[in-house]
Amino acid sequence: SQQGEEDPQALSIQEGENATMNCSYKTSINNLQWYRQNSGRGLVHLILIRSNEREKHSGRLRVTLDTSKKSSSLLITASRAADTASYFCATLALSGTYKYIFGTGTRLKVLA
């Protein structure tokens, strides 16, 4: 079963607008990562945020993490048509196997 839930399930915006997607998870984590997936292909690693970090930036991406609420958000600024994809959060537990628990994903469509 999947630990994470992402919200919204689908998002459609105009090129140039910002896109925000949220991820909630259930157990304590070591780190949280965001991935992008184009058309059912492999996952592309976007950004990793550690449990002791609150915010991280990478280019047009901004990720926040609130461990007290067990939630994270991914903001894509000035979106482009090429950002159209599914976005997943994945969490790594504090101990045990280095396995990632994925959320259900947000399908983002950026209209040109």
Added chain:
Amino acid sequence: ETGVTQSPTHLIKTRGQQVTLRCSSQSGHNTVSWYQQALGQGPQFIFQYYREEENGRGNFPPRFSGLQFPNYSSELNVNALELDDSALYLCASSQSGTRSSHEQYFGPGTRLTVT
């Protein structure tokens, strides 16, 4: 490009058959994880191999098995295929180390269709 490759790209099998999927990990990585992704869902962890031994398993039956070779490449074997096994199978490689910095890099996946 992550340097993780998978073969084949697509595969069609009949219910009851057996299938082997292959993965070559990124150079320098010693850990391989396999995930199953059903249509419209997030990936689900099948199992992980570290230095040729299974290092953790998700909620999958024993007919899902794997191997890791000395060069850290890996195989996923599925016996007695069922229709519900139709999915995208993803391989991810990583270098075991500090948990807080641990990252996985995914291959392009193998699309398995069971008819």
